[in-house]
Amino acid sequence: MEIPTQKEIRINDKFDSKALFKIAPFDPRKSVTSPHKHNGYLELVFLTATSGTHVIDGRETAVVPPCLLIIKKEQVHHWTLTAPVSGYVILVKKPFVEESLDRDIRKLVEEVSRYSHIPLPSGEYLQALSVLLTHEENPLCIEGLFKAFLAKALEKKSHSIKQLHTSHTLYAQFCALLDEQQLVNHVGHYAQLLHTSQQNLSIACKKSVGLTASEVLAERLIHEAKRLLYYTHKTVAEVAQALHFSDESNFSKYFKRYTGLTPSAFRKL
Structure with missing residues (x-):
């Protein structure tokens, strides 16, 4: 056809x-x-x-x-x-x-x-x-x-969501670490835990979802930041600290780069 x-x-x-x-x-x-x-x-x-x-x-x-x-x-x-x-x-x-x-x-x-x-x-x-x-x-x-x-x-499919957590692919192992551990704003931290290089981890992510390891981590960090800003009374500085940013200013610039809003502006939505 x-x-x-x-x-x-x-x-x-x-x-x-x-x-x-x-x-x-x-x-x-x-x-x-x-x-x-x-x-x-x-x-x-x-x-x-x-x-x-x-x-x-x-x-x-x-x-x-x-x-x-x-x-x-x-x-x-x-x-x-x-x-x-x-x-x-x-x-x-x-x-x-x-x-x-x-x-x-x-x-x-x-x-x-x-x-x-x-x-x-x-x-x-x-x-x-x-x-x-x-x-x-x-x-x-x-x-x-x-x-x-x-x-x-998806309940009856062989590639169910449960298997995503137990898959042995490097990308899935990376995602499992992001799910199970407190997020750290450094790809090298996860590459070390997975006994691989940052380059190999990025290649694995790119093949799986078309994103680099830094981009995958950024999505998780922004999602977690939004949850903390939306659901908790933590200050912006405390959210920055919880996500292992060096300071509030660095976190605010990072957040705005990916969302177009400052953390304070997002909280007021």
Whole structure:
């Protein structure tokens, strides 16, 4: 099966300009689509009733509900589904994952993105979560429900989230240290613990997630800093000390570089 040339590929955008997360019941008018890409977001399609085929980058898969279809932002896809179609469509932009105060959401999104199709033994649990998500407006509740949705969808997969913590890859071992130990603002500290060089650690991270070791550590540090600023009464100086920055000024410059805000400004949001 041929994939259309780049000039022929339509790019769909189902998002409002400022939205980072969206869920809606499947639109029955879109049961048959032509090849297209998405405008910078991950699409998860949870189907409870239909049949047909789904094609991603030229690879065709039979659709047998209940199932979850996963379309990454760079992929070209289309489907032919038989009416009636029942289910939900979830759209997730990268900043939603990056700005989440729950570090497990990033891991779960990374894990679900390994797949293009996940057959489900039952759709009842995900159906209930989808209904709750469509009516929820509280950002923290949305994160919690979405986390539960992903964890349940991945429950029966061989590469489950539990195995991410026990994997023997250098990147996974690095992530395990970041999860289990107090964060230290120095890649060399973790390279020494893993008995490798900073260069090797960065290569492993780059191969796994496309980020250097410093960038992976920076994401964790910023997430942890946001949690401490949001959930605790620690001063900015105390947060800087907790994250092993040399002083408050150094921490503030680091935080602003990655967020565009000073720690004090973030706390006032």
